[in-house]
Amino acid sequence: MRIAVGSDHRGRELREKLIAFLQQSGREVIDAGPNGDGDVDYPDVAEAVARQVSRQEAERGILICGTGLGMCIVANKLPGVRAAPCYDDLSAAISRRHNDLNVLCLPGDLMGQRLAHRIVETWLSTPFDGGRHARRNQKIADLEQQNGHH
Numbered sequence: 001m002r003i004a005v006g007s008d009h010r011g012r013e014l015r016e017k018l019i020a021f022l023q024q025s026g027r028e029v030i031d032a033g034p035n036g037d038g039d040v041d042y043p044d045v046a047e048a049v050a051r052q053v054s055r056q057e058a059e060r061g062i063l064i065c066g067t068g069l070g071m072c073i074v075a076n077k078l079p080g081v082r083a084a085p086c087y088d089d090l091s092a093a094i095s096r097r098h099n100d101l102n103v104l105c106l107p108g109d110l111m112g113q114r115l116a117h118r119i120v121e122t123w124l125s126t127p128f129d130g131g132r133h134a135r136r137n138q139k140i141a142d143l144e145q146q147n148g149h150h
C-alpha cells in the first residue's frame with residue numbers, strides 16, 4: 001500500500017514521526033513535505049496529496065495541519081477523495097468500515113504521537129464493510145459527477 005503523507009508547518013513534527021513509524025512497519029511512503037522550516041499554506045499540501053489519491057498514484061493519504069480541519073476541507077475538493085479528521089481509534093475504524101475513508105486528517109497541535117500511531121494503525125488495517133455503505137459512497141460519487149468534478 002502506497003501512502004502519501006503531507007503536512008503544513010504545524011503538522012511537521014508529527015508527520016516526521018509518523019513517516020518513521022510507517023516505514024518501520026514496512027509501508028511505502030510518499031513524503032509530500034514540507035522539507036524546510038518555514039510556514040506552508042495547508043491548501044497547497046492538501047491538494048498535492050489528495051491529487052495523488054484521486055489519480056490512484058497513492059492508495060491512501062494522510063494530512064496533518066494544526067487541527068486536521070483545513071486539510072480536510074481542501075482534500076474533499078478532489079474527485080474520489082473521502083477525507084475526514086479522526087481523533088480516536090474508534091472513529092478511525094468506523095471511517096474505514098462505513099466511509100471507506102481514503103484520506104486521514106490529523107491534528108498536529110492537538111494530538112500526541114502515541115495516539116496518532118494507534119489511529120493510523122487502526123485506519124490502515126480496517127477494511128471497508130461495503131454493502132449499504134458502498135451504495136452511499138456511490139451517491140457521493142454521483143454528486144461529484146453531477147457537479148462536474150470528474
Ligand code: RB5
Pocket residue numbers: 008010011042065066067068069070071
Ligand atoms: C495554520 O496556522 C493552521 O490554520 C492550520 O495548521 C490548520 O489548523 C488549519 O485548519
